[in-house]
Amino acid sequence: MTLDLVLDIAMAASLVIGALFTLVGSFGLLKLDDAMKRLHAPTKASTLGVGALLLGSSLAAFGRGEPSLQEVLILAFLFVTAPISAHFICKVNLHRRSCDTPPTPAKDQTWATLDTAGDETR
Amino acid sequence: MKSLTRAVLPHPLLTLLLIVTWCLVTNSVAPGTFVLGTILGVLIPMGTSAYWPGAPNGLRAGKMLVYLVIVVWDILLANIAVAWIVVTRSNRAMRSTWVAIPLDIRTPEAITMLAGTITLTPGTVSADLSDEGHTLLVHALDAESPEDVRDEIKQRYERRLKEIFE
Numbered sequence: 001m002t003l004d005l006v007l008d009i010a011m012a013a014s015l016v017i018g019a020l021f022t023l024v025g026s027f028g029l030l031k032l033d034d035a036m037k038r039l040h041a042p043t044k045a046s047t048l049g050v051g052a053l054l055l056g057s058s059l060a061a062f063g064r065g066e067p068s069l070q071e072v073l074i075l076a077f078l079f080v081t082a083p084i085s086a087h088f089i090c091k092v093n094l095h096r097r098s099c100d101t102p103p104t105p106a107k108d109q110t111w112a113t114l115d116t117a118g119d120e121t122r
Numbered sequence: 123m124k125s126l127t128r129a130v131l132p133h134p135l136l137t138l139l140l141i142v143t144w145c146l147v148t149n150s151v152a153p154g155t156f157v158l159g160t161i162l163g164v165l166i167p168m169g170t171s172a173y174w175p176g177a178p179n180g181l182r183a184g185k186m187l188v189y190l191v192i193v194v195w196d197i198l199l200a201n202i203a204v205a206w207i208v209v210t211r212s213n214r215a216m217r218s219t220w221v222a223i224p225l226d227i228r229t230p231e232a233i234t235m236l237a238g239t240i241t242l243t244p245g246t247v248s249a250d251l252s253d254e255g256h257t258l259l260v261h262a263l264d265a266e267s268p269e270d271v272r273d274e275i276k277q278r279y280e281r282r283l284k285e286i287f288e
Contacts, residue, residue: 013129018204021201021205024205024208024209027208027209028208029284031208031213032208032213033213034139034153034186036218036247036249036261037213037218037263039247039261040204040244040245040247040261040263041208042205043241043242043244043247044201044204044205047197047201047242048197048198048201048244051197055204059133068149069146069149070146070147070149072146073143073146079238081241082241082242083237083238083241083242083248086241086247086281087237087241087248087249089250090247090248090250090261091249091250093249094249094250097265099130099209100220102222102249103220103221103222105222105224105252105256105257105259106222106224106256106257107224107252107254107256107257108252108253108254108255108256108257109253109254110252110253111250111251111252111259112250112251112252113250115253122267
């Protein structure tokens with residue numbers, strides 16, 4: 001077995017794995033029924049799904065003899081920004097009460113999003 | 123001398139991060155790239171330092187690396203577990219629930235890292251902080267008991283983050 005063949009197989013495998021997890025993520029988005037549950041599907045697609053596709057891209061560049069680390073950068077930006085958008089969708093859900101009411105926190109008064117006491121003065 | 127260093131390099135770690143990012147964006151480590159990266163790495167923190175009044179106390183880099191490896195490994199395992207749940211379980215059989223996690227960590231950097239880790243690990247999404255920042259609200263897709271999820275997150279991630287940042 002030559003190195004090229006091993007690289008090709010590894011690349012194909014990571015592309016298939018990435019596509020599979022992205023598919024399951026989209027399927028979950030269709031299948032799950034309430035807003036909070038549906039949020040779990042895209043986090044899956046964006047971590048292992050995109051991660052495996054980027055690994056495939058990195059291996060392909062390595063096989064062509066022009067190694068590239070830009071995929072690492074894409075993954076880093078994605079991992080930094082994905083939780084923030086998920087967090088904001090959560091906050092909108094909580095604010096619009098489109099999900100079950102969460103339990104009251106033990107030490108503090110309430111959750112930051114539900115803390116509307118100061119809003120009435122506007 | 124010290125105030126001069128602070129004026130030119132308000133955030134040395136940010137400067138380093140910008141140089142590395144610039145080299146990755148242009149995909150080269152040629153001297154010219156490095157020089158331009160250094161110029162950007164000095165100018166950007168200087169221009170934005172008004173918005174970053176405090177600097178983090180620093181972190182333990184070795185423990186941070188161990189933590190990142192653990193998180194990547196957990197993302198892999200949790201992905202497979204959650205994909206299996208999504209495909210095989212019916213909506214009604216999923217025991218999705220809220221989990222309230224009382225926080226021991228107090229620094230904003232550590233809490234941000236914890237919330238990000240929880241969201242990136244499939245099966246749990248961090249939703250909100252309590253008004254004074256003592257509790258983190260997490261939504262779990264399928265959990266047998268909220269207590270187990272809470273204890274695992276506290277044991278596995280929060281304990282390590284406390285060692286890294288505090």
